[in-house]
Amino acid sequence: MNTRTGIAREHGIPWNKGKLIGQKAPLRISEIWAIRVRLEIYGRRRDLALFNLAIDSKLRGCDLVQLRVQDVCHGGHVASRSTVMQQKTKQPVQFELTTGTRKSLDEWIAVAALRHRDFLFPSRVGNSPHISTRQYARIVHQWFDEIGVDPTAYSTHTLRRTKPTLIYCRTKNLRAVQLLLGHTKLESTVRYLGIEVDDALELAEQTDA
Structure with missing residues (x-):
């Protein structure tokens, strides 16, 4: 047992006191642009391509x-579109690449002199051909930290959730979001977005007691 967990139990303190648990919140539009503009200003082409692709592709970090x-x-x-096989589900998923994402990827591929079969984001560590999920997590947390967002409130999964959440909020089309995320069951998409809770809160906000 973890020492801190044991101490918490001994003193009747909830193990998760002061910790953020559950699904990480998606980014707001203002936060997306804050990160994007910062990366553009400082000419961080790899990070800009990685960030834009993460938002558009809606892929898990491992993919x-x-x-x-x-x-x-x-x-x-x-x-403008691509299809990849997901490691977790072994199912193909298609995603769109917006104009800004295509531009940042074109620039990064040219600057890094990447060839057709090369990994898009090669690792700077000698024993790995591409950045690891751990490296990716560190990069993402750095982005959040630089715009003044608490990194513990978000994760790499935040980027996967961001666009599907925005699409659902605008269209309320669950089936479309399910397809974009590559979920095999609609129930998974419902839980993933947490829409039942969000919709209930929205109704409550619109009701004067």
Whole structure:
């Protein structure tokens, strides 16, 4: 048993007191642009391409870090859509690449002189061909820290959840979000978005007691 957990139990203190648990919140539009503009201003092309692709692709970190140039490029240019096989579900998922994301990827591929079969985000550590999920997590936490957001309130999964949440809020189309996330069951999408709680709170806010 963890020492701190044992002490907490001994004194009747909840183990999760002061900790954030459950699903991490998605980014707000203002936070997305705060990170994006900062990366653009400082010319951090790899990070900008990684951030934009993470938002657009809605992929889990384990799938994102293993993408190769050939997964997003066709005919020497970044395509507007791509399909990859998910490690967790072994099911293909398709995602769109917006104009800004395509531009940042094109610039990063050119600057890094990446070839067709190369990993999109090579590791700077010699024993790994691409950045690891741990490295990815450190990079993401750095982004949050730099814009003054508490890194403990978010995670790499925040980036996966951001666009689906925005799409659901605008359209209320659960089936579309399910397909974009690559979920096999609609119930998984409902739990993932936490929409039952969110919708209940929204109704409560609109009701004067």
